[in-house]
Amino acid sequence: MSTEKKKELQVAALENGTAIDHIPSSQLFKVAKLLGLENMNNTITIGNNLHSNKMGNKGMIKISDKFFCDEEINRIALIAPNVVLNIIRDYEVVEKKTVTLPDELVGLVKCNNPKCITNNEPMPTRFDVIDKEKGTIKCHYCERKINKEDIIVK
Numbered sequence: 001m002s003t004e005k006k007k008e009l010q011v012a013a014l015e016n017g018t019a020i021d022h023i024p025s026s027q028l029f030k031v032a033k034l035l036g037l038e039n040m041n042n043t044i045t046i047g048n049n050l051h052s053n054k055m056g057n058k059g060m061i062k063i064s065d066k067f068f069c070d071e072e073i074n075r076i077a078l079i080a081p082n083v084v085l086n087i088i089r090d091y092e093v094v095e096k097k098t099v100t101l102p103d104e105l106v107g108l109v110k111c112n113n114p115k116c117i118t119n120n121e122p123m124p125t126r127f128d129v130i131d132k133e134k135g136t137i138k139c140h141y142c143e144r145k146i147n148k149e150d151i152i153v154k
């Protein structure tokens, strides 16, 4: 069997929907959480630790009949900045999208500071993205800076 064919078979084909590719394996389940997949009724195929020439290992998520808006997608830029979204219609990739980090993240990330008001009051967290390249964010309330590696997704 050809390598191409094997690659295709790693994750089942999608008729219509979105295939999110090049997810770092270690971030796959965080990505699933950020996208709210656990609350969706769509058919979802998740593959992890798939072979990738570029990355060694990668994860992939395919969601049938789901086309994300940019706001939904950009959330995952936080933890998986190099993902590629393949928009699929009738088994063909009609568009490829990359993600960009938004300027502000509301209600997505937990503040690492236990004394922060957001950890003590029932309110959404709010972070300003201060370095899009490095993925550094800053809490709007207590000004705690959090690096990408330490981000805890709510």
Ligand SMILES: [Zn+2]
Residues within 6 Å of the ligand: 111, 112, 113, 116, 117, 118, 139, 140, 141, 142, 143, 144
């Ligand atoms: Zn805070």
